[in-house]
Amino acid sequence: MGDLLQTLGIQWTKLIPQLFNFGIVMFVLWKWAFPPIFNMLDARQKKIAESVENADKIKAELAKTESERQRILNQASDTANKMIEQAREAAARVREVETQKAIAAAEQIIAKAREAAAQDHARMLADLKREVGRLVVQTTTTVTGKILTADDQRRLAEETSKQLAA
Numbered sequence: 768m769g770d771l772l773q774t775l776g777i778q779w780t781k782l783i784p785q786l787f788n789f790g791i792v793m794f795v796l797w798k799w800a801f802p803p804i805f806n807m808l809d810a811r812q813k814k815i816a817e818s819v820e821n822a823d824k825i826k827a828e829l830a831k832t833e834s835e836r837q838r839i840l841n842q843a844s845d846t847a848n849k850m851i852e853q854a855r856e857a858a859a860r861v862r863e864v865e866t867q868k869a870i871a872a873a874e875q876i877i878a879k880a881r882e883a884a885a886q887d888h889a890r891m892l893a894d895l896k897r898e899v900g901r902l903v904v905q906t907t908t909t910v911t912g913k914i915l916t917a918d919d920q921r922r923l924a925e926e927t928s929k930q931l932a933a
Contacts, residue, residue, distance in 0.1 A: 900924030
């Protein structure tokens with residue numbers, strides 16, 4: 768074994784003090800250097816764990832917020848569609864009411880026009896009857912050569928009106 772140690776370059780006289788120095792350095796490191804390092808590593812590990820936990824919470828909150836946003840968008844879309852449908856229905860009702868009003872106004876105009884036409888027709892017939900009566904009286908006066916009295920003129924006008932009406 769001694770030859771092997773000699774071949775490897777290990778000398779007992781130097782190895783024991785080196786082991787003793789290594790032990791002292793390890794003790795000093797273990798007593799004063801490693802605890803702050805271990806504390807710092809534990810703090811970092813806790814911080815990393817908290818960060819991961821917070822990231823998970825944030826992801827969960829983000830997913831919840833996204834689902835809420837989607838729900839609100841869907842609700843807004845449904846509300847908008849309902850409002851559009853109601854507006855269409857209201858427009859249809861207004862259109863129907865306005866159409867009915869326009870039809871009623873047109874019928875009223877037509878009725879007034881017919882009434883005015885009937886009045887004009889009646890007035891024109893009355894004018895025509897008077898004119899025909901006057902012409903008959905004038906023609907009769909000219910043909911007979913005699914001046915007709917007011918009663919004769921009235922009687923001839925009535926007979927002519929009766930014949931025109933039939």
